[in-house]
Structures are given as C-alpha cells and as structure tokens.
Amino acid sequence: MSTVEKVLTLPARQEAHRDGYVGQLSQFWGLYARELIKTFRNPFVIIITFAQPFMWLAFFGSSFANVPGGAATLDKLLHAPPGTGYLQFLLPGVLATSMLSIGMFGSMSTIQDKRFGFMKRVLITPTSKATVYLTKALGSATRGMVQIPVMIVAAWAFGIPFVGTPLAWAGWVLGLVFLGVGFSAFFLAVTASSTDWQTPGVISNFITMPLMFASGALFPAQNYPSWMQTIANYNPVGYAALLGREVVVYGSFDWIYLGYLALFAVVMLVVGTAVASRYLKVE
Amino acid sequence: MTVDPDGSAIVTEGLTKVYGGHAPPAVGKRGGSPGPIRHGLFSRERRPGMAAVDHVDLCVPKGSVFGLMGPNGAGKTTMIKLLTGLSDITEGRAWVDGFDVERNPMQVKQRVGWVAAEVILDDDLSAWENLWLQAKLQALSDWQTRAEELLAYFDLADRRKDRVSTYSTGMRKKMEIALALLHQPSVIFMDEPTIGLDPNVRLMLWKLITGVNREFGVTVLLTTHYIEEADSLCDRVAIIDRGKFVATGTPSELKARVKADFIELETRGPIDEPKLRALPGVLEVRTQGKTWILKVPSAEEVLPHLFAALKDDGISRINVEKPSLESVFIDITGKRMDQTGGDVQDFRKFYMQVRRARQ
Numbered sequence: 001m002s003t004v005e006k007v008l009t010l011p012a013r014q015e016a017h018r019d020g021y022v023g024q025l026s027q028f029w030g031l032y033a034r035e036l037i038k039t040f041r042n043p044f045v046i047i048i049t050f051a052q053p054f055m056w057l058a059f060f061g062s063s064f065a066n067v068p069g070g071a072a073t074l075d076k077l078l079h080a081p082p083g084t085g086y087l088q089f090l091l092p093g094v095l096a097t098s099m100l101s102i103g104m105f106g107s108m109s110t111i112q113d114k115r116f117g118f119m120k121r122v123l124i125t126p127t128s129k130a131t132v133y134l135t136k137a138l139g140s141a142t143r144g145m146v147q148i149p150v151m152i153v154a155a156w157a158f159g160i161p162f163v164g165t166p167l168a169w170a171g172w173v174l175g176l177v178f179l180g181v182g183f184s185a186f187f188l189a190v191t192a193s194s195t196d197w198q199t200p201g202v203i204s205n206f207i208t209m210p211l212m213f214a215s216g217a218l219f220p221a222q223n224y225p226s227w228m229q230t231i232a233n234y235n236p237v238g239y240a241a242l243l244g245r246e247v248v249v250y251g252s253f254d255w256i257y258l259g260y261l262a263l264f265a266v267v268m269l270v271v272g273t274a275v276a277s278r279y280l281k282v283e
Numbered sequence: 284m285t286v287d288p289d290g291s292a293i294v295t296e297g298l299t300k301v302y303g304g305h306a307p308p309a310v311g312k313r314g315g316s317p318g319p320i321r322h323g324l325f326s327r328e329r330r331p332g333m334a335a336v337d338h339v340d341l342c343v344p345k346g347s348v349f350g351l352m353g354p355n356g357a358g359k360t361t362m363i364k365l366l367t368g369l370s371d372i373t374e375g376r377a378w379v380d381g382f383d384v385e386r387n388p389m390q391v392k393q394r395v396g397w398v399a400a401e402v403i404l405d406d407d408l409s410a411w412e413n414l415w416l417q418a419k420l421q422a423l424s425d426w427q428t429r430a431e432e433l434l435a436y437f438d439l440a441d442r443r444k445d446r447v448s449t450y451s452t453g454m455r456k457k458m459e460i461a462l463a464l465l466h467q468p469s470v471i472f473m474d475e476p477t478i479g480l481d482p483n484v485r486l487m488l489w490k491l492i493t494g495v496n497r498e499f500g501v502t503v504l505l506t507t508h509y510i511e512e513a514d515s516l517c518d519r520v521a522i523i524d525r526g527k528f529v530a531t532g533t534p535s536e537l538k539a540r541v542k543a544d545f546i547e548l549e550t551r552g553p554i555d556e557p558k559l560r561a562l563p564g565v566l567e568v569r570t571q572g573k574t575w576i577l578k579v580p581s582a583e584e585v586l587p588h589l590f591a592a593l594k595d596d597g598i599s600r601i602n603v604e605k606p607s608l609e610s611v612f613i614d615i616t617g618k619r620m621d622q623t624g625g626d627v628q629d630f631r632k633f634y635m636q637v638r639r640a641r642q
Contacts, residue, residue, distance in 0.1 A: 023422035030419025038407045117403040121462075124367050125420035126392040282369055 027127045028135055035109065035139030045143075053151035056094045057158050061087045079220045084249055091155045092172070092244025093217035096237045098147055099180040100208050103187025106140025107200040110188060114195050114283050123282055133276035137188045137269065141180040148176055163251035171258055172247045178261035179240045182268040189272035193279045217241035236264040292470050292502035293343040293366060297375035300361050300526075301332040335361040337526035338375065343504060343519070345469075348496050350517030351506040352608060354620045358526040359506035360400070363472045366504070367395055380469040393421065396463030396501070400475040402455040406448035410439055410458055413447060414465060421466040433461040437491075453484040460491065464499060471495070473505040477512060489516055508620055510609045522612055529615045538606045541614045544582035545604040546589065548575045551597035562588050571618045574600075578614070 039045055064086045067074055075082050078089050113119045122132060156162070191199050212218065214231035215238035221229055232238045243257040336358045343349040351359045364370035366377055368388040377384040380394045404413055411430070418426040434440040437457040442450065447458055456476070463471050476492065477485040493516065496503050507513050513520045514534045521531040530537055543566060559568045559577060564585045567578035579585040582603045590598075604610045612620045 026419050026422040030416050033419075034405065034408070034416055037412070038405075041407055117399055117401060118405060120369055120399065121397070121403050122420060124369060124392060124395070124397045125417070126389040126422070127420050 024128070024131055027125075027131050031122070031127070031132065031135035032139055032142075035106075035135060036142060038109070039105075039139075039143050049143075049146050050150050052098075053094070053147055053154040054157075056098075056151075057087060057090070057154055060094070061090055061158065077220075077223070079222055080249060085160075087155070087158055088160050088248055089245065090218065091151070091160060092248055093215075093241045095148060095151050095176055095244060096179060096215070096217045096240035097208075097212045098151075099144055099176060099183055099240065100211055100237060101183075101204045102140055102144030102180055103137070103184035104140075104200045104204045105143055106136045106184050107187045107191040107194075107203075108197070109140070110136050110191065111195060111197060111200065114281060115197075117283065119282050128277065129280040130273045130277045133188060133192070133273055133280060134269070137184040137272060138181065140188075141177070141184040144180045144184070145177060148173055160248070163249065164247040164253070165251075168247045168251070168253040171253055171255075172244045175240050175243045175258050175261045178258075178265040179236055182236060182261070182265040185265070185268035185272040189268075189275040192276045193281050195281060195283065211235055211237050214238075215241060236261055290344060291342050291378075292345045292347075293341060293349075293377070293379050293504060295339055295341040295366075295375065295377040298336055298339045298341070298362075298365060298372065298377050299334060299374035300336040300358075300365055300370060301334050301373045303332040334526045336365060339523075339526075339528055341521065341528070343502060345502055346496070346500060347518040348492070348503040348505065348516055350513040350520040351504065351523055352508065352510075352513045352520050352612075352620075353506075353523035354508055357523045359508075359523060360474055361526075362523070363397070363474050363504070363506065367397060367472060368392060393466065394469045396466070396468035396471040398456075398459050398463050398471065398473040398476055400478055402452070402459055404447045404455060404458055404462075406446065409444050409446055410434065410450075410461075411443045413458065413462060417462045417465050423466055426465060429467075430461075430465060433464055437461050452480060453487065456480065456484070456488060457491070460495065464495065464501070467499075468501060470502045470504065473503060475507060476505055477507070477509065485512075492516055510607055510620070513608055520608065522608070522615065524612075524616050530611060534608060537608060537611045541606050541610050543578050543580055543610075543614070544606070545610050545613050546577040546579060546582055546585065547600075547602040547604065547619070548577065548589075548593075548598065549573055549600040550575075550593065551599050554593065554596055558592060562592055564588070569617045576613060576617070 064074060071085060072082065074080075074086050075084050078084065078086070080089055110119075113122070119132070123129065187200070187203065190203055194200075210231065214224070214228045215221070215235045216224075216232050217237050217240075221232040221238060224232060239257045239260050243254060243261070246252045246254055246257075339362070351362060353359055361370065365372055366379055366384060368384055368391055372385055379391045382390040382394070384391050405416065408416065411434075414426075414430045414433075418430070431440070434443050437460065439454060439457060439461065442454070447455060450458065460471075473492070477488050480488065489512070492503060492505070495501055505512075505516065517534065519531065519533055520537060521528050522537070523529070530540070532540075554575065556568060559565060559575060562577075562585060564579050564581070565577050566580065569576045569578075577585070577589075582605070586603075604613060609620060612618075
C-alpha cells in the first residue's frame with residue numbers, strides 16, 4: 001500500500017481528552033519516572049552503585065588496621081566509647097559524604113538534555129522550568145538514596161554491630177534523604193544556566209573537599225582548628241554524620257539534627273526553584 | 284492589524300528578536316530608544332544587537348501549510364522559537380491559535396506541536412515510552428487509543444516496544460511527527476523537516492506532511508531552504524533573509540513576480556563588467572564571490588551572444604535559472620539561497636558588517 005492510499009484511509013480523528021487544568025503532577029511524574037528509568041537502564045550505574053559502599057568500607061575502613069596502639073588509640077582519637085571501632089564510626093560519615101556529589105548526576109543529565117535538545121522538547125509543552133528543576137533534583141537525590149540500603153547491608157557484612165531502635169534508624173535515613181535532596185537542589189541551581197559538560201565535575205570537586213573534611217564526618221570535629229570547627233558548625237554533612245553516629249554508636253537519636261537537615265533541604269529547594277525558574281537555560 | 288482568532292492560526296505584529304544589545308529602530312515605526320548611558324563600572328553597552336528576526340508581520344490562515352524559506356541563518360528557527368515561547372520576544376507581539384505567545388504561553392504550548400530539525404527523542408526509551416512521556420507532559424488522559432492510531436498510521440506499531448535508538452532515520456522522523464500530533468495541536472511547527480534525509484525518505488515525508496495537514500486538520504508552519512520543498516508543499520511562502528521578510532505569497536504568485544531568467548557564470552580569468560553589460564538583452568549584472576549573475580528576459584536569446592563575447596575568457600561554469608522560487612530569491616537579494624552563509628567570503632563579509640554595526 002503506498003503512502004498516498006494510506007493517507008486517504010486514515011482512521012477517524014479521535015478526541016484526546018485533556019485534563020481541565022494542565023496537570024503539573026502529571027508532568028512531574030512523567031519526568032521523574034524518566035530520570036529513574038534512564039538511570040537504571042544503564043548497567044554500569046547499577047554495578048557501581050552496589051560496589052561502591054563495599055569498596056569504601058573495605059579500603060578506607062582497612063587503612064587504620066595496623067594503627068600503633070591498636071583499637072584503644074583509635075577510640076581515643078575518635079572521642080568514641082571504648083570498643084567502638086573505626087568502621088562503626090565511619091559508616092554514618094561515609095553515607096553523609098556520599099550525598100555531597102549525588103547532585104552531580106542530575107546536573108550532568110540536565111546538561112545532556114540541553115545539549116541534545118531534549119530540554120526544548122520538554123519546554124515546548126506546558127511544563128514549567130520549576131517542574132523540570134524539581135524532577136531533576138529529586139531524581140538525582142533518589143538515585144543517590146539507593147546507596148543507603150546497600151551501604152547498610154555492606155556494614156552488616158563487615159560485622160558492624162547494630163545498636164539503636166528501628167525508628168532511630170528510619171530517622172537517620174530520613175536525615176540522609178534531606179541531605180541528598182538539599183545538595184541535589186543546590187547543585188542543580190548552581191548549574192541551571194550551564195551547558196558545559198565540565199561544570200558539574202568542577203563544582204563537585206570544589207564543594208566536596210571542604211565540606212567533607214570540615215564536617216566531622218570522617219574525623220571528629222573536636223580535633224580541628226577553630227576556623228574549621230566554625231565551618232563544621234554550619235555544615236549539614238556533619239550533622240547528618242552526627243545524627244547517624246548517635247544511632248549507630250550510642251543507640252540514641254537527636255531530633256534537632258534532623259530538623260536542621262530538613263531546614264537545609266527545604267531552603268535549598270525553595271531557593272533553587274526560584275533560581276531555576278529564572279535561569280534554567282533551554283539549550 | 285486586528286487579530287482574527289477564527290481565521291488565522293498564527294499572527295505576528297512587528298515581531299523582533301535581538302541577540303546581545305537593543306533592538307534596531309524599525310523603519311517607519313517608533314524606534315527602540317537607547318535610554319540614558321551609564322558610565323564606568325555601571326555602563327551597560329547599548330550597542331545595537333544582531334536582529335535574528337526583524338519586525339516581521341505574518342498571518343497564517345488556519346488549515347494551511349506555510350513555508351518560511353531562506354538560507355541558513357536567515358532567522359527561520361528563531362521565528363519558531365519565538366512562536367513556541369522557547370525564546371523571549373524582544374519587541375512586537377505574536378498570537379498562535381488566538382492566544383498571545385507572551386501573555387498566555389501555557390495555552391499556546393498546549394496547542395502547538397514541534398518537529399525539530401535534528402531529531403530529538405529520548406533514545407533510552409521505546410516509542411511507546413516516548414509517547415507516554417509526551418502524554419504526561421501535555422497532561423493527557425485516554426491518550427492510548429490515539430497513540431496506537433498514530434503508530435499504525437506511521438507504520439511503527441510493530442516496533443513500539445523497541446528503543447528508538449535502534450530506529451532508522453526515517454522512522455525517527457516519523458516518530459517525532461507522531462509525538463507532535465499526540466495532543467491534537469492546532470499548529471505544528473516543522474523546522475527543516477527533510478534536512479539531511481535521502482530522496483526517498485524526503486518524498487515519503489512530503490506525502491506525510493500533506494496528509495497530516497489534510498487529515499488531521501493541522502496548520503503547518505515549516506521552514507526550509509529547499510526550493511522544491513517550499514514549491515510542492517506550501518500553500519503560501521515567505522522568503523526570509525537576515526531576519527526580514529522580503530517577499531510573501533503563493534509559490535505561483537512569487538514566481539510570476541520574476542519575469543526574467545538568471546544566468547550564473549564563472550570564468551577562469553577576470554571579466555570586464557562593461558563587457559557583460561553591453562550584451563544585448565542584459566537587464567542587470569551582479570556578482571557573488573567569483574560568480575557573475577546576469578538578469579535577462581530570456582536566457583535562450585542571450586546565451587549565443589554571451590558565448591560569442593566570452594569565447595576568449597574561458598567559461599568554467601554556467602547555469603541558467605528559469606523562474607522558480609530560487610530565482611525569486613536571486614532577484615530580491617542578489618544571491619543564491621544555497622550559497623548564502625556557506626561561502627567563506629560571504630561569512631567574513633557578514634562578520635565585518637556585524638563588527639561595523641557594533642562600533
């Protein structure tokens with residue numbers, strides 16, 4: 001059948017029903033699902049997501065194995081109760097620092113969409129820039145969250161004792177969610193107007209180093225000079241690590257840390273949405 | 284101009300887009316005032332920018348196929364970006380399907396479809412998932428029946444579960460048109476729909492575009508720099524050059540304007556312009572790079588004289604352009620459409636003009 005005949009035997013035009021209002025929820029769900037589908041269709045993402053926590057604990061955790069004076073020295077250095085062990089101290093810190101760079105993936109996928117023109121395809125529909133921004137920020141945060149359960153299984157495999165109630169653990173994971181959302185939101189807002197592949201990597205390097213070390217995530221902040229302690233006092237990474245350490249090491253839970261992290265996430269999302277609505281570039 | 288939302292799918296009034304700088308003053312209209320000048324740290328350069336689209340008045344009747352024809356960089360794509368709200372309007376106004384593009388962008392976006400020059404699909408998703416995403420973005424419910432019909436219409440039904448990265452170029456192009464039609468738009472913008480496609484696929488697309496226009500009742504605004512495309516597809520054509528509409532009309536109206544042939548000529552050595560002008564029947568002589576363009580009433584009558592006069596100059600290339608949209612373009616702008624912008628000399632000349640304009 002030639003194309004011309006087909007044109008003539010076209011099925012009758014059907015009415016596509018449009019919702020009474022342009023559903024932002026529908027757009028949000030579509031784009032958010034796209035982010036997740038795209039991420040997890042890539043086998044490398046899955047392999048690395050699962051391998052990384054094990055590697056952290058194996059390599060970083062083992063680097064203190066032969067410290068002079070043994071476990072007692074480490075506990076003293078970490079200001080931890082005797083018998084804690086570095087792995088137990090390290091787990092909350094590693095999870096907190098891994099939230100620092102997850103915004104990079106959302107930021108890179110945004111730049112890819114701009115480069116390949118997909119951003120035009122989205123913004124030519126009645127989808128607002130704010131919706132695009134929120135799906136990217138929450139999509140990359142979700143991607144980062146997958147590491148949390150894997151990490152906890154890895155910790156269990158490395159023989160870390162579990163203290164604390166399930167509720168406290170849930171609270172800690174929620175804190176990590178807030179931290180991840182906050183940093184994703186920050187990352188995407190900073191790179192909203194960028195179309196250069198290099199930008200996300202540069203920004204990641206720039207923020208990761210100071211925020212990782214000036215946080216008490218990997219070493220206790222009590223050992224820092226005062227200027228670094230000042231940074232640590234405001235650094236949400238540190239509070240996520242403290243929140244987790246209380247749960248994992250002491251079996252207690254401090255709501256004020258969780259509140260600080262929630263505030264961080266909300267402020268970043270609100271500011272980021274405002275920035276992106278204005279500065280998100282189409283191409 | 285009064286806006287008639289019933290009769291016109293697209294209307295623009297003095298539509299202007301300027302990149303980097305302020306709008307150039309309109310001819311015969313209120314000019315863009317440069318305003319007070321700040322100095323030192325606070326100075327904002329108030330030089331005139333490059334107008335990609337320059338005070339364009341356009342009226343596209345509902346249900347028609349309208350072609351924007353012009354060389355690369357003439358402002359065709361910018362026109363589409365302005366009309367779909369992807370790019371901010373510097374000056375002037377535009378209405379699509381009765382809605383103001385600047386004041387009601389969301390209503391406009393619900394009513395337009397878009398087919399990009401470069402195929403833009405999500406390669407990681409299947410055809411069906413691409414349609415699903417489009418339905419979500421347009422907030423459609425009950426879109427599945429229509430999506431299936433579109434896939435059947437475009438011969439893609441049996442490949443609907445395959446990732447679009449495995450599709451051929453023609454299939455990808457069809458997929459894009461299916462996406463553009465899903466939400467039943469009133470207007471479809473097609474940016475260079477057949478650029479870079481082989482002749483068979485191009486022919487197939489032409490038939491599809493005509494079919495889509497007739498059967499789905501969609502107004503089509505397409506841009507092209509292919510003469511045949513504008514000639515065979517479009518009800519009306521606007522010729523655009525450096526952001527300005529230089530001629531508008533049906534293809535036959537435009538062709539009727541030029542009652543002359545054009546002879547393009549290249550020689551190995553230099554030629555004297557007076558020698559060309561002296562030939563009987565030559566109306567005009569122009570140059571574009573190394574090429575001479577002669578406007579004559581009838582090429583058949585002038586060619587013998589031309590060969591006789593230039594027998595010692597060594598003609599290296601000769602081409603006769605009978606009345607066509609290409610000759611309309613040559614007549615108005617003095618250059619061939621497919622050479623504009625591609626020519627290195629022209630490119631440098633263009634940049635010199637830009638720099639001069641900024642000083």
